[in-house]
Amino acid sequence: MAKKNRVAIVGVGYSDVSRGTGYTLDKLTAQASVAAMDDAGIKPTDIDGVVVHSFPHQFVSSTHTAAMLGIPDLAFYSGNVDGAAYSVAAMHAIAAIASGSAETVLTIRTVHKDGAAGGGGPVGKHIAGNQQLSQPYGSFAGSHWAGMYMQRHMAMYGSTEEDFGTFAIAQRKFAVANPTESFFHEELTMEDYLNSRYIAKPLHLFDCDYPVDSSSALIFTTEERARDMKQKPVFFDSWANGTTKEADFSLVGDMTHSSPWMASKRMWSRTSLKPSDVDTAGLYDGFSFIAMQWFEALGFCGEGESGAFVRSGATTATGSLPTNTDGGACNVGRRHGANFFIEVTRQLRGTAGERALPKKPEVGVVSNAVGGFAACALLTAE
Amino acid sequence: MTTEVLPPLPLVNELTAPFWEGASKGQLVIQHCNSCGHFQHAPEPVCSACLSFDLGSAAVSGKGTVYTFCIPTQAFHPWFEDRLPFVLAVVELDDQPGLKMITNVIDVNPDDVKVGDRVEVTFQPLAEGFVLPVFRPVAQ
Numbered sequence: 373m374a375k376k377n378r379v380a381i382v383g384v385g386y387s388d389v390s391r392g393t394g395y396t397l398d399k400l401t402a403q404a405s406v407a408a409m410d411d412a413g414i415k416p417t418d419i420d421g422v423v424v425h426s427f428p429h430q431f432v433s434s435t436h437t438a439a440m441l442g443i444p445d446l447a448f449y450s451g452n453v454d455g456a457a458y459s460v461a462a463m464h465a466i467a468a469i470a471s472g473s474a475e476t477v478l479t480i481r482t483v484h485k486d487g488a489a490g491g492g493g494p495v496g497k498h499i500a501g502n503q504q505l506s507q508p509y510g511s512f513a514g515s516h517w518a519g520m521y522m523q524r525h526m527a528m529y530g531s532t533e534e535d536f537g538t539f540a541i542a543q544r545k546f547a548v549a550n551p552t553e554s555f556f557h558e559e560l561t562m563e564d565y566l567n568s569r570y571i572a573k574p575l576h577l578f579d580c581d582y583p584v585d586s587s588s589a590l591i592f593t594t595e596e597r598a599r600d601m602k603q604k605p606v607f608f609d610s611w612a613n614g615t616t617k618e619a620d621f622s623l624v625g626d627m628t629h630s631s632p633w634m635a636s637k638r639m640w641s642r643t644s645l646k647p648s649d650v651d652t653a654g655l656y657d658g659f660s661f662i663a664m665q666w667f668e669a670l671g672f673c674g675e676g677e678s679g680a681f682v683r684s685g686a687t688t689a690t691g692s693l694p695t696n697t698d699g700g701a702c703n704v705g706r707r708h709g710a711n712f713f714i715e716v717t718r719q720l721r722g723t724a725g726e727r728a729l730p731k732k733p734e735v736g737v738v739s740n741a742v743g744g745f746a747a748c749a750l751l752t753a754e
Numbered sequence: 755m756t757t758e759v760l761p762p763l764p765l766v767n768e769l770t771a772p773f774w775e776g777a778s779k780g781q782l783v784i785q786h787c788n789s790c791g792h793f794q795h796a797p798e799p800v801c802s803a804c805l806s807f808d809l810g811s812a813a814v815s816g817k818g819t820v821y822t823f824c825i826p827t828q829a830f831h832p833w834f835e836d837r838l839p840f841v842l843a844v845v846e847l848d849d850q851p852g853l854k855m856i857t858n859v860i861d862v863n864p865d866d867v868k869v870g871d872r873v874e875v876t877f878q879p880l881a882e883g884f885v886l887p888v889f890r891p892v893a894q
Contacts (some may be wrong), residue, residue, distance in 0.1 A: 495759070495832060495833075498763050498764060498765035499764055500767070501767075502770070502796040504762075504763075505770065505795075505796050505855070505856065508762045508886055509856050509886070510826055510830075510834050510837075510840060510858070511842055511856050515826075516824060516826060516830075516842055518824075519826075520822040520823060520844060521822070522824075523824055523869065524822040527868070527869035528869075569827065570827045570828075571826070571828050572824040572825065572827065572828070572842070573825035573827060573839070574824070617802075620796065622856050623795075623796075623854050623856070625852055
């Protein structure tokens with residue numbers, strides 16, 4: 373008979389991260405996994421589940437990962453290439469532990485810099501599948517749909533490039549305070565932001581996450597086991613996926629109300645917590661407009677009001693919702709969602725070091741992706 | 755030595771053939787369900803509205819509205835290197851609410867395009883006999 377367990381995060385870890393590690397996907401994966409096991413104070417024999425999310429063209433196998441790490445027997449595993457990046461691994465692991473399918477699950481997201489954003493189409497080859505209905509128009513990269521999502525928001529609500537720039541500036545401040553992880557060490561001015569080149573107008577270079585080689589790992593387990601481990605556990609209070617009826621990011625029915633709205637509504641429907649209970653946020657910033665859509669979808673501000681919300685200072689260290697306190701993926705490099713789960717965990721359990729927020733947070737929210745698919749979760753310190 | 759750079763060209767399949775054949779005759783042809791009359795783009799093997807597999811295609815009006823757009827300023831494929839900047843758009847067609855396609859808006863200064871602009875289909879030769887349905891502003 374299935375049981376329902378409370379799920380905790382007990383370990384977090386990163387591989388070496390740089391613009392070009394020269395490491396294989398497997399080596400990065402192993403580095404992050406070992407770091408997460410060290411953080412949790414556990415051994416491979418304590419793990420009975422592995423979930424990996426990777427790109428089809430950068431596939432990392434969950435069973436091979438287990439073998440590489442000396443994990444003897446898996447009660448649960450999955451290797452995913454579909455959906456909302458790291459959060460897919462997290463959602464699978466939560467479901468496995470909550471249902472009793474596994475007890476202690478290693479979750480991983482590994483990404484190589486090159487080709488990670490789907491940059492460019494094959495040259496001199498004919499385009500198979502439905503991409504033949506987008507690539508001949510010059511639609512290749514995430515930056516293309518991202519520019520179109522920004523434009524739609526600007527047209528619907530009168531938001532401006534400066535609104536998105538305000539967010540980029542706010543999270544850069546956190547990055548400057550995180551010198552060991554951030555690739556950027558100087559504050560950003562609005563002039564810097566507006567003068568950064570367009571990739572797909574209105575999308576600027578500084579709206580984009582920073583491509584790196586990285587692997588990120590987190591270990592989840594039951595509350596019962598978590599209580600005996602090295603770190604103070606952080607708990608999942610509520611979690612949810614959401615998708616749109618249209619899978620193609622460029623063709624979703626309503627670009628300003630895409631999958632974050634579905635995931636947020638579902639997440640709030642499963643908890644007694646409210647947006648006003650949340651003390652810190654880690655919101656996906658593959659492009660800065662994505663975090664802005666999450667502010668609106670999660671109900672931290674009104675529809676279309678994310679620009680004013682960020683301008684108010686709410687997302688800074690002393691604001692009502694310090695957001696992306698590690699600096700976000702625009703600054704610490706592309707971790708495809710995992711860094712938000714890791715940083716909010718560090719803040720909630722009190723291991724953020726000098727970045728510890730002035731007011732110790734008790735509740736955090738994390739999110740991943742936008743458009744066709746997304747996920748979010750509420751984390752609590754107790 | 756110079757190699758001719760070709761645009762991204764389709765590997766036409768059963769589902770996309772009506773779109774490309776229509777374009778070569780100067781028509782915008784969209785997948786159409788023979789059972790319930792639902793248009794869908796991009797084409798799929800089953801109708802998402804009624805689950806019928808009896809799918810055909812039909813020419814549409816070619817009139818629509820700019821739902822959104824961006825102006826790429828970096829080429830992600832060599833064909834576009836000397837075609838920057840251009841307007842990459844999503845156009846919502848008049849023929850069915852929410853029926854949208856990825857396209858280009860041409861014959862306009864990119865900075866003059868606005869969400870909500872009325873546009874109509876026109877046809878641009880690509881290469882190897884392929885023709886691309888694109889849009890241009892409707893004359894005011």
